[in-house]
Amino acid sequence: MMEHKRSGRLAAGIVRFSQDGRWDQDVHRLLRYARHEAVVAVSNPANSLDHLRLGQVVVDDLLSAGKQVRLLYSPDYLELRDRRPLLRHSSRGAQIRVTDNDFHNALIIDRRVAVLWSGAGADHPYAYLVREPALLRALHQFALLSWQSGHGLTEPAETRVVLDDTARAVLNTLNLGLIDEAAARRLGVSLRTYRRHIAELMTRLEVRSRFQIGVRAAQLGLLDDIAGAPAAREF
Missing domain, CATH: 1.10.10.10 (Winged helix-like DNA-binding domain superfamily/Winged helix DNA-binding domain)
Structure with missing residues (x-):
């Protein structure tokens, strides 16, 4: 189970927990409780290949269960990622957008719960579990605006790099x-x-x-x- 570690005085419905070696598994476990929709917005991911693989598995599970999945990414995130799994998700019904807008790493499930987390290079890694209704509405509205400003995912041309x-x-x-x-x-x-x-x-x-x-x-x-x-x- 998720081990919450409170830090300072936080508003009701907001819990801070540490990004230890299991936190991303806890977040993905939350995703499996999605009833209708999951919105995943990733601007600056953690330097973890396990995190990336877990994300792909959970999205596959959600799509197989008939849930609506929206994936919002930054150009920096996609720059070094293999787009084939994302294109496969798109072919199975996931909606994917790319935006130049600044946004925070966030996961929003059924507008009932959200997780915000820091990405690579953060001096003090953190993640927040949010259940406060007003903040959830604001997060969802911001994600919607970022979504509307984005464009679809395109498959890059094949590139062959030859090194001396x-x-x-x-x-x-x-x-x-x-x-x-x-x-x-x-x-x-x-x-x-x-x-x-x-x-x-x-x-x-x-x-x-x-x-x-x-x-x-x-x-x-x-x-x-x-x-x-x-x-x-x-x-």
């Missing part, structure tokens, strides 16, 4: 989890040169962090091209 030997070697060191100094020694280059290669790899893959390099490389199948490379990991 240097970029492949740098990607391999990241996949192995080596620290920069050890990776530079392994490649026989200076630390400054190694970090320049990483910056060039980010530019080549159109990402902004080392974690995103790993996600994007896995999506493009680049890790499969590295001979003898171990299974993909989060960088």
